[in-house]
Amino acid sequence: MGKFEIKTTESGKTMFNLKAGNGQVILTSQSYASMDGCKNGIESVKKNAQDDARFERKTAKDGSPFFTLNATNGQVIGKSEMYSSTDAMENGIASVKKNAPDADVEDNS
Numbered sequence: 001m002g003k004f005e006i007k008t009t010e011s012g013k014t015m016f017n018l019k020a021g022n023g024q025v026i027l028t029s030q031s032y033a034s035m036d037g038c039k040n041g042i043e044s045v046k047k048n049a050q051d052d053a054r055f056e057r058k059t060a061k062d063g064s065p066f067f068t069l070n071a072t073n074g075q076v077i078g079k080s081e082m083y084s085s086t087d088a089m090e091n092g093i094a095s096v097k098k099n100a101p102d103a104d105v106e107d108n109s
Contacts, residue, residue, distance in 0.1 A: 002026075002099025004042050006035075008109045014038040018045060018078065018100055026095045027069060027078035035109065042105060044077045045069060049100035055093050057086075065089040069096065 006016045013031035016038055020026050027045065032038040048054040048071055056068045064082035067089055071077050078096075083089040 002095075002103040004045075004103050004105045006038055006042075006105065006107045006109050014109050016042055016105075018096065018103060020095050020099055025081065026092055026099065027080060029078050030076070039105075041077055044071050045096075045100050046103070048072070048077065049096050052093075052097075055096075057089065057093075067093055 001021050002019055004016050004018050006014055009015055009031050011031065013033055014035055014037075015031045016029045017025045018027040029038070029041050032041060048069060054070050054072075056070055058066055058068065060066060060082055064084070065086050065088070066082050067080045068076045069078040080089070080092050083092060
């Protein structure tokens with residue numbers, strides 16, 4: 001079972017990682033000024049992760065595939081790691097879809 005882990009950044013803001021059941025980070029948020037903003041971001045991931053149209057598949061300058069998860073307003077709410085292949089990226093998207101909706105939230109801030 002996946003989980004959202006909230007933590008404090010070096011600059012004192014909060015952010016979260018969505019981790020798969022194996023502990024691997026599958027989605028990383030932006031930094032939020034407040035805990036409420038961070039929790040709203042988690043709820044947005046839970047809500048938007050089921051809609052494939054919310055995932056934007058991209059390619060980094062070095063050719064590595066990655067994706068972002070966008071809210072209905074187009075704002076990026078999470079970004080993946082860089083993947084070695086398009087298939088690996090699609091597996092990452094499938095993992096977010098599977099893990100996000102029912103993931104527990106662990107506050108390590």
